Amino acid sequence: MSRYVLRFGALGYLTLLLLVPVGFVFYRAFEHGIGPAWDAVSSQQAVHALELTLLMAAIAVPANTVFGVILALALVRSRFPGRGLVNAIVDLPLALSPVVVGLALFLLYGRGGWLGGLADHGIKILFAVPGMVLATMFVSLPFVVREVVPVLREIGTEQEQAAETLGASPFQTFWKITLPAIRWAVAYGVVLTTARAIGEFGAVSVVSGKIQGRTETLPLYVQAQFEQFDIQGAYAASVVLALIAIATVVALRVFHPREETS
Amino acid sequence: MASSAAVLERPAGAASGRAGGALAKGVATGYLTLVVLLPLAALVWSSRADGAQAFWHQATRPEAISALKLSLGVAAVCALINAVAGTAIAWVLVRDRFPGKAAVDAVIDLPFALPTIVAGLTLLALYGPGGPFGVDVAFTRAGLLLALLFVTLPFVVRAVQPVLLELDTEMEEAAASLGAGSLAIFRRIVFPNLLPAILSGVALAFARAVGEFGAVVLISGNIPFRTEVSSVYIFGQLQSGNEGGAAAVSVVLLAISLGVLLLIGAFRRWRTRHDV
Amino acid sequence: MRVIWITLLGVALLAGSATGASKGGSINLVAYSTPKDAYGKVISAFQKTQAGNGVDVSQSYGGSGEQARAVAAGQPADVVALSLEPDVNLLVQKNLVPKNWAANSHRGIVSDSVVVFVVRDGNPKKIKDWGDLVKSRIQVITPNPFTSGGARWNVMAAYGAQRRAGKTDKQAIAYLYKLFKHVPVQPDSARAALQIFSQGKGDVLLTYENEAIYANKKGIHTDFRVPKATLLIETPAALTKRGSSKPAAKAFYRYLWSGTAQKAFADQGYRPVVKSVASGYHFFKPPGLFKISSAKYGLNGWAKVNKRFFHPEKGIMAAIERSIGQ
Numbered sequence: 003m004s005r006y007v008l009r010f011g012a013l014g015y016l017t018l019l020l021l022v023p024v025g026f027v028f029y030r031a032f033e034h035g036i037g038p039a040w041d042a043v044s045s046q047q048a049v050h051a052l053e054l055t056l057l058m059a060a061i062a063v064p065a066n067t068v069f070g071v072i073l074a075l076a077l078v079r080s081r082f083p084g085r086g087l088v089n090a091i092v093d094l095p096l097a098l099s100p101v102v103v104g105l106a107l108f109l110l111y112g113r114g115g116w117l118g119g120l121a122d123h124g125i126k127i128l129f130a131v132p133g134m135v136l137a138t139m140f141v142s143l144p145f146v147v148r149e150v151v152p153v154l155r156e157i158g159t160e161q162e163q164a165a166e167t168l169g170a171s172p173f174q175t176f177w178k179i180t181l182p183a184i185r186w187a188v189a190y191g192v193v194l195t196t197a198r199a200i201g202e203f204g205a206v207s208v209v210s211g212k213i214q215g216r217t218e219t220l221p222l223y224v225q226a227q228f229e230q231f232d233i234q235g236a237y238a239a240s241v242v243l244a245l246i247a248i249a250t251v252v253a254l255r256v257f258h259p260r261e262e263t264s
Numbered sequence: 265m266a267s268s269a270a271v272l273e274r275p276a277g278a279a280s281g282r283a284g285g286a287l288a289k290g291v292a293t294g295y296l297t298l299v300v301l302l303p304l305a306a307l308v309w310s311s312r313a314d315g316a317q318a319f320w321h322q323a324t325r326p327e328a329i330s331a332l333k334l335s336l337g338v339a340a341v342c343a344l345i346n347a348v349a350g351t352a353i354a355w356v357l358v359r360d361r362f363p364g365k366a367a368v369d370a371v372i373d374l375p376f377a378l379p380t381i382v383a384g385l386t387l388l389a390l391y392g393p394g395g396p397f398g399v400d401v402a403f404t405r406a407g408l409l410l411a412l413l414f415v416t417l418p419f420v421v422r423a424v425q426p427v428l429l430e431l432d433t434e435m436e437e438a439a440a441s442l443g444a445g446s447l448a449i450f451r452r453i454v455f456p457n458l459l460p461a462i463l464s465g466v467a468l469a470f471a472r473a474v475g476e477f478g479a480v481v482l483i484s485g486n487i488p489f490r491t492e493v494s495s496v497y498i499f500g501q502l503q504s505g506n507e508g509g510a511a512a513v514s515v516v517l518l519a520i521s522l523g524v525l526l527l528i529g530a531f532r533r534w535r536t537r538h539d540v
Numbered sequence: 541m542r543v544i545w546i547t548l549l550g551v552a553l554l555a556g557s558a559t560g561a562s563k564g565g566s567i568n569l570v571a572y573s574t575p576k577d578a579y580g581k582v583i584s585a586f587q588k589t590q591a592g593n594g595v596d597v598s599q600s601y602g603g604s605g606e607q608a609r610a611v612a613a614g615q616p617a618d619v620v621a622l623s624l625e626p627d628v629n630l631l632v633q634k635n636l637v638p639k640n641w642a643a644n645s646h647r648g649i650v651s652d653s654v655v656v657f658v659v660r661d662g663n664p665k666k667i668k669d670w671g672d673l674v675k676s677r678i679q680v681i682t683p684n685p686f687t688s689g690g691a692r693w694n695v696m697a698a699y700g701a702q703r704r705a706g707k708t709d710k711q712a713i714a715y716l717y718k719l720f721k722h723v724p725v726q727p728d729s730a731r732a733a734l735q736i737f738s739q740g741k742g743d744v745l746l747t748y749e750n751e752a753i754y755a756n757k758k759g760i761h762t763d764f765r766v767p768k769a770t771l772l773i774e775t776p777a778a779l780t781k782r783g784s785s786k787p788a789a790k791a792f793y794r795y796l797w798s799g800t801a802q803k804a805f806a807d808q809g810y811r812p813v814v815k816s817v818a819s820g821y822h823f824f825k826p827p828g829l830f831k832i833s834s835a836k837y838g839l840n841g842w843a844k845v846n847k848r849f850f851h852p853e854k855g856i857m858a859a860i861e862r863s864i865g866q
Contacts, residue, residue, distance in 0.1 A: 004446055005360065012356040015349050016368065019414055023386045024374050030386075065295070072292040080289075086533075088296075090525035095300055096471035097521035099495030100478065101502060102514045106303035109310050112613030113634075116306055121614055129615045139299050148468055152461035153426050155536070172285060186426035194422055197376035204380065204478050208606065211615045213568075214599045221379035226601065228381055229573045229731055231758035240382040247377035251370040325853065326862065385735070394740035402741070403725045482732055485725040486684050489865025496728065500686035503605040504852040505630070 027244065031237040042227070042235035043242055050215050051223035052242060057131070058206070058219060059199040062138040066195050070146025071188060075180070077147070078154040092147050095140050100204020103140060107133060107209050129211030134219070137205040142198040146191030153187040154180075189254050197247045304518070311511035322509035323516045330489045331497035332517060336524075338405065338493070339473035342412040346469045347462055350420025357421070358428040373418045380415070380478025387411055388483050403485030408493065411480045412473040419472070420465030427461040456536075463532045467525050474521050564594030565788045570611055571621035572604035573731070574751060575651070575775075579621070581804040582796065591791035603729065605689050611636060611780075618783030619793050621650060621775070623690050625842045628778050641778040650796050651750075651810035653773040654826060655697035658737060658745040658752055658764045667744045669767055670701045674718045681742035683733045684726035685850060685857050691730070692850055694746040695857060696839060697771035699849075700830050703837035704769045712838070713856055720860050734760070748773055749823075753809025769828030775810075 031039050042048065076082070077089055098106070111117050111127040120127055127133045161183070165175045181188075203221040210217040218226070220239055227235040311319055322328065356362075357369050375383060387410060389395060392402030401407040431454070439449050477495040485491040494517050501510040571579055579599065586592035600607065600615070604623035611617045612634045620637070622628055628648070631637040642648035659667050665678060673680050683691035698719055702712035727733040730747055737745040738760055752764040777796055783789035795801055802812035803820075812818045833841050849856045 008352055009356050009360055009362060012349070012352040013362075013368075016353060019410075020371065020375065020417060021368070023383075023390060023414065024371055026386050026390055027378065027382060069292050069295045072288045073296070076289055076292065086526060086529050089529050090522055091296075091300065093467050093471045093525050094304070094518065094522060096468060097475045097518060098514070099475040099498060101495065101499045102307065102475075102510075103303070105502065105507075105510065105514070106307040108609070108613040109306040110303050115613075116302075118614065128613060129610070136299060140303065143299060144468060144471075148464045149423060149426060152423065152464050153430060155460055156427055156430060156457060183430070184426075186429050190422045190426050193373055194376065194418060197373040197418070201377040201379055207602070208610070211570075211610055212600045212602045212607075214601070216598060224379045225381050226573075226576075228385070229601070230576060231755055231760055233385070236382065236385075240378050243377050243379070244371075244374050247373050248370045251373065255366070326866075330865070388736070388739060392736075392739060392741070402736075481728045482736070486687070486728060487724075487726060487865055488861045492865075496687065499728070500684060501852055502609070503603075503689065504686045504850060506852040509852065 024244065027237055027240055030234065031241040034234065038234060039238040039241070042232070042238040047215055047218070048220075048223055048235075048239060051218050051220045051239070054131075054134075054218065055200050055220040055243075056246075058135060058138045059196055061135050062142055062199045063192060063195050065139055066143055067146050067188065067192055069143075070191060070195075071150060071181075071184070074147050074150035074154055074184075075176075078151055079159070089151075093144050095143050100141075100202075100208065103137060103205035104208025107137060107140075107205075128209055129213070129217065131217070133209040134206050134217060137209045138199050138202055141202050141205050142195045145194040145198065146188060149187040149191035149194070150184050153184050157183045193247075193250050193254060196250045200243055200246055307511055307518075308515050311508065311515040313511075314508045318508060319512045319515075322506075322512035325509075327488050327492070327497060328494075328509075328513045328516075331492050331494045332513070332520070334405075334408075334492070335474050335494040335517065336520060338409055338412060339470050342409060342416055342473040343466045343470040345409075345413060346416055346420045347466050350417070350465055350469075351424055351458065351462055354421045354424035354428055358425055372421055375414050375417045380476075381482070383414055383479040384411065384482035387414060387479070392483065402483050403487075403491060405484075405491060408480055408484040408491060411483050412476060415476055415479045416469035416472050419468040420462060423461045423465030423468070424458055427458055431457055459535055460532050463528050467528045470524060470528075471521055474517065564592070564596070565786060566596040566598065567618045567783070567786065567789045567792055568598045568600070568616045569619050569621065569792075570600045570607050570615060570617040572607060572623040572775075573601045574623070574754070575621065575805065575808060575810070576601045577754075578804045578808040578810070581807075582801045583792075585800045585804070586792055586795050589791075589795070591788065592795070595788045595792070597792070603688075616782065617780050618786055618789035619777060619779055619796075621777040621796075623775055624692070625774075625776050626846055627689060628776050629843070631778070631780070636782070637778050637780050638784065642776070646797060646813050648776045648778055649774040649813055650777040651775050651802075651805045652813055653748045653750040653775070653810055654766060654829065655693055655746060655770045655773065656749045656752055656764045656766050658734070658747055658762050660743065661761070661763050663763065663765065665743050668765060670698060670705075670715075670769070673698075673744060674715070674722060678722055678744065679724050679742040680719065680722045680744050680746060681725065681727070681733050681737050682723055682746040683730050684728060686852060686861075687726075687728040688730060690748065691726075691746075692846075693748065693771055693773050695849065696832060696845060697746075700771055700834065700837045700839055701767065701769040701828070703839075704828050704830060709838050716856070717860055717863060720864050723864075734762070738762075749811075750809035757809070766824045766826050767828075768826055769830070770826050772829055772831045774831070 077085060109115050111120065111133060161179050162175050165179050201221060203225060206219055207222055210222065212218060212222060220243055224236045224239045227239065357365065388402055391399050391410060393400050401410055435453050436449050439453055475495060480493060481496055484493060486496050494513060498510045498513050569579065583597045587595060604627045608622060608627040608630045611620060611631055620628065620631065628637060628641065632639055657667055682694045685691040685695050695716065699712045699716060702715045725736065725741060727736050730751055733745060734747060734751060734755060749766065752762045755762045779789060779793040797814055799817055802814045802817040806812045806817060806821050811823050830837050832839050832845060839845060852858060
C-alpha cells in the first residue's frame with residue numbers, strides 16, 4: 003500500500019514539475035510539423051552552435067570527471083587541513099549567478115584584469131573558446147565530486163585494505179576495487195556534468211562575446227532565436243539539447259546495464 | 265583511523281604509487297585553483313576596491329538585504345522540498361517497477377540541459393497567465409519556488425540513486441523477516457545510509473537555487489522588496505554601472521552560501537559520527 | 541575514439557581561426573540585439589560594394605549594457621551599435637571610443653523610434669494617453685529600468701509627457717510614482733516584457749515602436765498606439781579607436797547612413813534618420829514629440845538624466861522602486 007502511495011506521490015510531483023514542461027517543449031518545437039523544426043536546427047548557424055556545444059562538453063566533462071574522482075578520493079580517504087572547507091568550496095561555483103561568474107572571469111582575464119596581459123600576447127581567453135571552456139568547467143565542477151563522495155563513504159575501505167594486504171599497488175587497488183565500486187556514482191556524475199555543460203547559458207553568454215557563428219553555443223543560439231521572435235526555433239534547438247541529455251543517460255544504460263533490485 | 269592503519273601495512277613497492285597519488289592531488293589542486301579559486305579571488309578583491317565602508321554600505325542597502333533574504337529563504341525551502349521529493353523519486357526509480365520507468369529516468373536531467381530561458385518560458389506558459397491548467401503562480405514567490413524546484417530537480421535524485429543501487433538489501437530483508445514495518449525499516453536502516461547522499465544533493469540544490477538567474481527572471485516579477493532575488497538585483501546594479509555594489513552583494517551571498525554549505529557538512533559529520 | 545578527438549580538435553581550431561582569412565580585412569560589429577536582422581542585410585549589402593568587397597564582418601548581438609561591458613573588458617570591436625548613448629559613453633570613459641564619436645552629420649545616431657503603448661486587440665480599455673495609464677485598475681508592463689537600459693526611454697517619455705502638458709517637475713515626478721504603482725511586474729528586458737504581455741499579463745505595455753512593428757512582422761500580433769506626446773528614441777552607433785585605423789571599418793560605419801542601410805532599418809520598423817529615405821515610409825508623426833535633450837521639458841541629455849533619475853541609489857527611480865516595494 004505504501005508502495006503505491008510513494009509511487010503516486012513521486013510520479014505526481016514529476017509529472018507536474020518535469021514531464022509536463024518537457025512535453026511542452028517538444029510540443030512547441032514540433033507544433034507546426036517536423037519540417038519547420040528541422041529547418042530551425044539545420045541552418046549553418048545552428049549546426050555550428052551544436053558543434054561548439056559538443057566541443058565544450060568534450061573538454062569540460064572529462065576534465066571535471068578526472069578532477070572529481072581525484073578530489074573525492076582526497077576528501078574521503080585522506081586527512082588534510084581545511085578538508086571541510088575544500089568540501090564546501092567545491093559546491094560554491096553553483097551559488098554564483100551566471101552574471102557574477104562572467105564578472106569574475108572579466109575581472110581575471112579582461113582588460114586591466116589580473117591576467118589581462120595574456121590577451122596582449124596573443125593568448126585569447128575571453129571572447130574565445132578557452133574562456134567559454136573555463137566558464138563551462140566552472141559551473142559544472144561539483145557534480146562528479148558530489149556523486150562520488152557519498153558512495154565512497156558508504157562502501158568503506160575494507161575491500162581496498164584487503165587488496166593492499168594482498169600485495170596490490172595503489173593503482174591496481176584503485177582500478178580494480180575502488181573504481182568499479184563507484185562506477186554508478188561516476189556515471190551519474192558524468193550525466194549531470196554533461197547536461198550542465200551543454201545547457202549552460204548565463205556564464206558562457208557573458209564570456210563568449212556572443213559572436214555569431216563563432217562563439218555561439220546552442221543555448222546562446224536558443225536565446226538569439228527568442229530575441230528574434232523565433233520561439234519555435236528556440237524550442238527546436240532546445241529539443242536537440244534535450245535529446246543529447248537523454249542520449250547520455252541511454253548510453254549509460256547501454257554500457258552499464260544494471261540488475262533490478264526490488 | 266582506517267586510512268592510517270592501511271598506511272602502516274602498505275607494501276614497499278607502493279612508493280611510486282604514492283608519488284603518483286601526490287601528483288594527482290597536485291594536479292587536482294591546480295585545477296581547482298585555476299578554475300574556481302582565482303576567479304573567486306578576483307571577485308572578492310574587486311569588492312574591496314572601494315574600501316570597507318563602501319563594501320558594507322552596498323551590502324546593507326535595504327534592497328540588497330531584502331534580495332538576499334528572499335534568495336536564501338526560497339533556496340532553503342527549495343532544498344528541503346528536494347530532500348523529500350528527490351529521495352522519494354530516487355527510491356521509486358531504483359526500487360520500484362512501473363511501465364515507462366526507464367523513460368522517466370532518462371528525462372530527470374533535462375531541467376539541467378535545457379537553457380534557462382526555455383525553462384522560464386515553459387513554466388510561464390504552463391503555470392502563468394493564460395496557462396492551460398488555470399493555475400497562475402507567475403510573479404509571486406510561489407512561481408519563483410516553482411522555477412527553482414524545476415532547475416534543482418536532478419540533484420537529490422541523482423545523488424541518492426547511486427547509493428541506493430549500491431545498498432545491500434540484506435539488512436532490510438532481515439529486518440522485514442523479523443517483523444519490522446516498512447516505515448521502521450526505512451527510518452532505522454535505509455535512511456542513515458542515504459543521509460550523506462541526500463545532504464550532498466541538498467547542498468547542491470541550495471547552492472544552485474541561491475544563484476539561479478535565467479529560469480527565475482522571467483517568472484518572478486522582479487519587484488524590489490517583494491520578488492526580486494539577489495541574482496537579479498546584482499544584475500541590475502551591474503547594468504546601472506554600480507560594479508562595486510554588484511561585487512559586494514555577490515561576495516556577501518557567497519560567504520553566506522559557504523557558511524550554509526559548511527553547516528551541512530558539519531551536520532553530516534555529526535549524524536554519521538558513529539560510522540566507521 | 542581517436543577520430544572523435546581529431547574532429548573535435550579540428551572544430552576547435554576552425555572556431556578559433558575563423559577570422560582574418562579574408563583578403564579585404566575583417567571588421568567586428570558589436571551591437572544590441574534588436575536590429576540583428578537589419579544589420580544582417582546591411583552587412584550583405586555592404587559586402588557587395590567596392591569598399592566592402594571581401595571584408596569579413598563578425599557580428600555579436602546582445603543586451604546593450606552587457607555588450608558595452610564586454611567591449612570594455614576587451615572584446616574586439618570596430619563598430620559598436622548600442623541602444624542608448626550612455627552605453628557608448630562608457631566606452632569613451634574607458635578610452636576605447638574617441639570623444640568626438642558623435643561629430644558627424646547625424647550626431648552618431650543611426651536610427652530613431654518612439655515610445656508607444658501596446659494594448660490588447662481593439663483597445664478594449666481605451667488607452668490613448670499617459671493619463672489613461674494611471675486610471676483605476678489599469679496594469680502597465682514596463683521592463684525594470686535598472687536591468688534594462690532601454691526601459692529608461694519609457695520612464696523619461698512618461699516624465700517628459702507630463703512636463704509637456706504643463707506640469708511642474710514635482711508633479712511629473714509624482715506621476716511617475718503613481719505610474720509605477722500600476723506596474724505589477726518588471727521584466728528584465730524589453731523582449732521579456734513583450735513575451736509576458738503577449739501571454740496575457742497587463743493591460744498596456746510600454747515599449748519601442750520598432751519592437752512592436754518587428755513583432756508584427758514576425759507573427760506576434762501587437763496592436764500598438766503612438767501617444768500624442770512621446771519621446772524620440774535615438775539609437776547611436778560609434779566607430780571605436782580600433783576601428784578608426786581600419787579603412788574597411790570606416791567605410792562600414794559611413795555605410796550605416798547610406799540609402800540601402802537606412803532602408804534596411806526602416807524595413808525592420810525603425811524610423812530612418814536620413815530624410816530622403818524617411819519620406820518613403822509613413823510613420824505616424826506625434827504632435828508632441830520631444831527628445832532627451834528637450835531642456836524646456838526638464839530633459840537635459842542622458843548624462844544629467846541618468847544621474848538624477850537612474851543613479852542606482854540616489855536616483856529618483858531608485859526612490860520610486862523603494863516606495864512601491866516597502
